[in-house]
Amino acid sequence: MELVTVDIGGTHARFAIATVAGDGAITLGEPETLHTKDHASFQTAWEDFRQRKGGTLPDAVAIAIAGPVGGDVIRFTNNPWIIRPALVKEKLGVSSHTLVNDFGAVGHAVARAEPEHFIHLAGPDTPLSNDGTTSILGPGTGLGVAHLWRGQNGDYRVQATEGGHIDFAPLDSIEDAVLARLRKRHNRVSVERVVAGPAIVDIFQTLAAMEGRAIVEEDDRTIWTRGMSNKDSLAAAAVDRFCLSLGSVAGDIALAQGGFGGVVIAGGLGYRIRESLLSSGFAERFRAKGRFENLMSEIPVKLIIHPQPGLFGAAAAYAKEHLA
Numbered sequence: 001m002e003l004v005t006v007d008i009g010g011t012h013a014r015f016a017i018a019t020v021a022g023d024g025a026i027t028l029g030e031p032e033t034l035h036t037k038d039h040a041s042f043q044t045a046w047e048d049f050r051q052r053k054g055g056t057l058p059d060a061v062a063i064a065i066a067g068p069v070g071g072d073v074i075r076f077t078n079n080p081w082i083i084r085p086a087l088v089k090e091k092l093g094v095s096s097h098t099l100v101n102d103f104g105a106v107g108h109a110v111a112r113a114e115p116e117h118f119i120h121l122a123g124p125d126t127p128l129s130n131d132g133t134t135s136i137l138g139p140g141t142g143l144g145v146a147h148l149w150r151g152q153n154g155d156y157r158v159q160a161t162e163g164g165h166i167d168f169a170p171l172d173s174i175e176d177a178v179l180a181r182l183r184k185r186h187n188r189v190s191v192e193r194v195v196a197g198p199a200i201v202d203i204f205q206t207l208a209a210m211e212g213r214a215i216v217e218e219d220d221r222t223i224w225t226r227g228m229s230n231k232d233s234l235a236a237a238a239v240d241r242f243c244l245s246l247g248s249v250a251g252d253i254a255l256a257q258g259g260f261g262g263v264v265i266a267g268g269l270g271y272r273i274r275e276s277l278l279s280s281g282f283a284e285r286f287r288a289k290g291r292f293e294n295l296m297s298e299i300p301v302k303l304i305i306h307p308q309p310g311l312f313g314a315a316a317a318y319a320k321e322h323l324a
Contacts, residue, residue, distance in 0.1 A: 003060035003318055004049075004094075007102065007310030010066060010078025010141065011036060014308065015049040017058065018315035020323060026112065026315050031308055036079040043091050061088070062098045062318035064105035064310045074099075078141070098318040100160075103144035105313030106266045106304070107136055107158035111148050112316045113306050119274065121265065122247075122283035122301035128262035135259025137163070137250055138267030143192040147257045158317075163253055164192040171248060171285075174241060178206045195246045197269050200224055204238040228276060240280045243273065247285030251296055255289060263301045266309060274303055 005028070007014040013036055017029040032049055039045040050057050065074060065083070074083040088097045100108070115127060128134055134148040145163030150156045168189045170176045175194075181202055182189045193199055198220045204227075205215050211234070227235035246265075254263050263286075265277070287296040306312055 001060070001323070002058040003062060003315060004057050005062045005064075005311045005315040005318070006046075007064045007105065007308070007314060008036070008042065008066060008076070008081070009102065010076060013039075013042070013045050014311055015045075016308065016311045017053070018062070018311070018318075020315065020319050024319060024323070026312060026319065028308060028311055028315070031311060036076075036081065039081075042081045042083055046092055057093075059093070059095045060097065060318065060322070061092060061094050062100070062314035063088075064100050064102045064314040064317075066102045069099045069101050069104075096318075096322055098314070098321050100314055100317040101146075102310055103136070103138065103146040103266075104158050104160035105310050105317055106138065106144065107146040107148045107160065107313065108316035108320065109306055109309035109313030110134060110136055110264050110266070110304060111150070111156045111158065112312070113304060113309070117306040118264070118302040118304055120300070121274075121277055121303050122286055123263075123297060123299045126300050128264070128300060128302060129260075132261035133258045134262045134264060135250070135254045135257045136264045136266055137253055138265060139196050139246060139269045140267045141197055143196045143249075144267065145253060147259060150261070163256070164196070165190040166252070166256075167191070168194050169248075169252075171288075174206070174210070175245065177210060178203055178241075181206050181209075191245075191249045191252075195242065195249050197224070200227070200238055200242055203241050204235060207234055207237055207241070224272075228273065239273065239276050243277050243280035243282045244285050246277070247280075247282035248288070250282075250301065251286040251289055254286075254296070254299060255292065260295070260299055263299055265301070265303045270303055271305060277303070 005018040013034045016031040019027045131152045136146045138144045143164030146160045168191045170179045200223045226232035227239035
């Protein structure tokens with residue numbers, strides 16, 4: 001069967017036609033990326049995509065949404081769209097649909113992706129476990145967190161969480177300084193304030209202040225670009241510090257969720273900094289859990305490199321709900 005699969009974030013809405021074969025295999029057509037600011041609503045974006053596809057679409061849809069999917073009205077944090085789940089069939093002209101949190105969709109992608117869609121980051125270079133829990137986190141504009149449970153019979157369950165909002169716990173004097181800086185603006189500092197893309201600004205400015213340099217206001221993209229090109233030693237140090245903190249948080253999430261079958265780093269930022277993760281202290285920080293260091297050293301840590309995990313995962317969520 002065919003369905004439309006959609007991945008909606010704050011800036012972009014990605015659409016594709018997915019095909020689910022009789023054996024359950026999922027293939028994606030060429031994705032179309034629309035800017036949310038160019039459309040007054042999700043429905044008008046849908047109509048734009050339908051026109052691009054010749055005026056007709058499959059009568060099933062799977063939608064991954066950057067935010068909670070419960071309630072009568074779904075509102076987006078970074079764009080003005082709203083979705084009323086009860087009206088999806090009527091507004092879009094479909095007979096069936098699935099709504100899933102965007103990081104829940106990533107969890108479904110992890111469950112269904114092939115081995116070639118993962119690269120090794122830390123721990124033993126072995127596949128993710130086929131049973132038990134796998135923890136999933138992804139730094140982007142925020143920090144997405146989910147976990148995947150697999151049973152020995154091949155079944156699986158995905159649980160999206162708000163784990164990006166647990167408290168940040170500094171481990172050294174530099175992270176103490178980052179925390180102190182953030183506390184000037186936030187009564188409570190979550191890990192998302194330290195290991196999401198925009199956090200590189202506060203990390204960089206903390207390091208600059210420690211060296212007595214003038215604080216220059218720059219956006220996160222500029223700092224990431226300079227740091228990853230190694231043309232700016234202070235920006236490179238900020239990237240390395242980000243990777244250290246991400247390693248600590250990933251280890252904490254694995255402990256909290258029981259993610260001993262593996263940990264997966266997801267998201268576009270995770271992919272862009274993959275070489276930095278490998279050359280930094282990410283792996284050491286991931287393991288550094290005191291009495292549980294030996295346990296942590298046995299957990300494989302992977303990076304998912306599927307080109308469209310949100311679209312693929314939304315389609316997988318639909319297949320699990322309607323076709324299993």
